[in-house]
Amino acid sequence: MFFSKLFKKRVDQVFCEISYEEGLQWIHGMVSHIDLRENLIKVFIFKEHMESSFKEKDRVKIKILKDNNQFVFNGIVSDKVISTFEQAIIIKIDETQKFPNLRKLERFNFTCETVVKDKNGKLTKGSLVDINTEGVLISLESEIDEGESVDMEISAFPENSIHFTGRTVRSHSLKGLYSYAFKIENIDATNSNLLKELLMFLSTQKSQLSDEWKNFKKVKYEAAMLFNRLRM
Numbered sequence: 753m754f755f756s757k758l759f760k761k762r763v764d765q766v767f768c769e770i771s772y773e774e775g776l777q778w779i780h781g782m783v784s785h786i787d788l789r790e791n792l793i794k795v796f797i798f799k800e801h802m803e804s805s806f807k808e809k810d811r812v813k814i815k816i817l818k819d820n821n822q823f824v825f826n827g828i829v830s831d832k833v834i835s836t837f838e839q840a841i842i843i844k845i846d847e848t849q850k851f852p853n854l855r856k857l858e859r860f861n862f863t864c865e866t867v868v869k870d871k872n873g874k875l876t877k878g879s880l881v882d883i884n885t886e887g888v889l890i891s892l893e894s895e896i897d898e899g900e901s902v903d904m905e906i907s908a909f910p911e912n913s914i915h916f917t918g919r920t921v922r923s924h925s926l927k928g929l930y931s932y933a934f935k936i937e938n939i940d941a942t943n944s945n946l947l948k949e950l951l952m953f954l955s956t957q958k959s960q961l962s963d964e965w966k967n968f969k970k971v972k973y974e975a976a977m978l979f980n981r982l983r984m
Contacts, residue, residue, distance in 0.1 A: 778861035
């Protein structure tokens with residue numbers, strides 16, 4: 753079982769992404785614990801997301817990148833815990849998958865409105881799933897032709913959108929929704945700078961999660977030490 757190969761050592765700081773089953777909106781998380789016998793994963797996320805996202809019996813999926821592979825875990829939320837000693841979503845895993853990671857660069861999860869315009873001028877609305885400097889993954893309301901070069905508008909900022917030309921390289925459908933991976937083919941300097949600004953912001957979010965995780969572990973350790981002294 754590749755679980756054991758994935759985490760041969762103590763879980764310390766393993767980034768992951770968690771989403772509802774349809775995989776349209778991902779948020780960053782940290783794997784804080786794995787129980788191989790019970791098929792349980794505990795995921796630490798921002799406290800604000802703990803309070804507003806995911807509830808018991810929700811179906812979710814978790815993605816982890818490790819050693820040039822992407823591991824996808826599907827399961828059900830069995831509990832949510834927010835306390836001094838624990839801040840985690842607990843997921844009962846019922847399916848695991850392993851895929852080779854075909855992406856050369858990390859993609860950042862971000863949700864916003866998108867519009868795709870084909871060569872005939874037809875507009876198709878959708879939602880951004882993830883993005884990097886080479887491409888995007890978008891969920892669309894209807895199908896488009898694969899391999900076609902299209903104009904894209906990503907409404908990433910309140911006052912500015914990112915515009916570029918892209919070509920579909922992969923597609924997937926689930927429950928009437930259509931997901932397309934686009935490779936960016938042509939983007940001008942202005943829009944390239946907007947894209948870099950967005951990616952810098954998303955990278956900062958990931959760093960903030962790491963800082964929150966470290967601070968939580970520090971508070972947890974100090975609380976545990978105080979509790980042990982009071983018991984003496």
